[in-house]
Amino acid sequence: MEEDVKITIIDREGVAHEVDAPTDMNMNLMEIVRSYELAPEGTVGICGGMAMCASCQCYVLSDTPLTEMQDDEEAMLAEAFHVEDNSRLGCQIPITKDLEGLKVQLAPEE
Amino acid sequence: MVKTDILIIGAGPTGLFTVFEAGLLKLKCHLIDALPQPGGQCSELYPKKPIYDIPGFPEVLAGDLVDNLMEQIKSFEPGFTLGERAETIDKQEDGSFIVTTNKGTQHHAKVVAIAGGLGSFEPRKPPIPNIANFEDKGVAYMVKDPEVYRNKKVVIAGGGDSALDWSIFLADVASEVTLVHRRNEFRGALDSVDRVKELKDLGKINLITPAEISEVRGNDNGDLEAVLIRKNNEASEEILLEVDHFIPLFGLSPKLGPIANWGLEIEKNAIKVDNTLDYQTNIPGVYAIGDVNTYPGKLKLILCGFHEATLMCQSAFQRIFPDKKYVMKYTTVGGVTGFDGTKKEAPKAVVKAID
Secondary structure, three states, rough: OOOOEEEEEEEOOEEEEEEEEOOOOOOOOHHHHOOOOOOOOOOOOOOOOOOOOOOOEEEOOOOOOOOOOOOOHHHHHHOOOOOOOEEHHHHEOOOOOOHHOEEEEOOOOO | OOOEEEEEOOOHHHHHHHHHHHHHHOOEEEEEEEOOOOOOOHHHHOOOOEEOOEEOOEEEEEHHHHHHHHHHHHHOOOEEOOOOOOEEEEEEOOOOEEEEEOOOOOEEEEEEEOHHHHOOEEEEOOOOOOHHHOOOEOOOOOOOHHHHHHOEEEEEEEOOOHHHHHHHHHHOOOOOEEOOOOOOOOOOOOOHHHHHHHHHHHHEEEEEEEEEEEEEEEOOOOOOEEEEEEEEEHHHHHEHHHOOEEEEOOOOEEEOOOOOOOOOOOEOOEEOOOOOOOOOOOOOOOOEEEHHHHHOOOOOOOHHHHHHHHHHHHHHHHHOOOOOOOOOOOHHHOEEEEOOOOOOOOOOOOOOOOO
16 A cells, blocks of 8 residues: 555564555554564563553664654663663554664564 | 452452442452552553543543542452462362462352453563572562561662662661662652662662673572673673672563463463353353453453453353343442442432422
8 A cells, every 4th residue: 555664574583574564544563563463462562552561672673764762662671671772662663654664673572 | 268259360440340240240259469459550550641442431540440440349348369369270069169379368259250451460580591590599579578688788670660669778678789770760759769879879779880680690509699790781891799689670561370271262362252142261150351351353442341341240140140030230220239238329300299
């Protein structure tokens, strides 16, 4: 669809999935992962998208411009495990036109 | 032994509302929850956040919703076993169940309703190699009895309220308190952060940031002896700190836990139920309602949990009283008669002639 962007998501087994992510459904990256069932239900987006767990943590592999990190995401990542410099919470990344070509890898399950 | 009609596992909104629907059918309820307070996620994760899809409430704070539910079920006098996790279930010959918690509290009920949400909240354990070998041998994920730490060397890891609060508290108890956090910033209550800074300046808390504990080491008896702290993520800045106790405090996260071993059919980390009828599981007499269950088209919404609780109670009633005749009655018609003797009912219409 015209409103979609192409995003590559590497799952926790290391398999890369190129998926179409709609920009017109008020979705975030965590929800894209869930909608394509790229991780078992109950292992991603546990808190529902409130930046209150780190189950949607991912590593950003492309230099795609992303929305800036807010305080609650920053604080959650300070407590999360397996955090790297390129860690973000998928639930805090809204799907927009700017994300065309984004490549991320899901962080291991805690 | 606690005796009740319906034993509800999980005191979140769905579990709490079950008490009301059961109470209308004169069934008594008792709730078990691993958290120390009722409300589940609503109290533990986001009490101050608004919810917009509770029918009849254009906006309600999660914490207020829990308060309202507690008020709504008060007259049905539910029992609570809080701070304990349901561990085992044993079916009795008469079809009833005994559920035992991790602390050994036993509950005998005719029907079990699992309203476990995402599972029981357990401490998050940092991925440090071998750390499991030192659990109860110097490593603990929560402070149960602060006296254990008297005159001992303690290291705490974490950057939230509990890490700050326990560092402050133990500064007066332990012989040495070290607080390790990955960032220089802490996100706890402002006065806790200020107090930790004071204690650091007084030399009562040894603060190491930004740093992480990367290894735990034991002595010949298998007890914790030291932790390796890596500062600034540089191997050249590693500190080997001798400690008696290591307390990682990284908050709580929900885990399905022991329920997963109860012989229930599990799919997608949730319990499969019969959604065509009564949300019963594959074990007759055991129901699963709210976020913990799954069926085709399932939505994890509080309002769906309320509906599931209501249908489940009707089925539980029929199971407990197979021969009793019953038809559903509106509360507006029948009122609400509590087990405490109170009765709420609609005011009677006044019939009076106008002369």
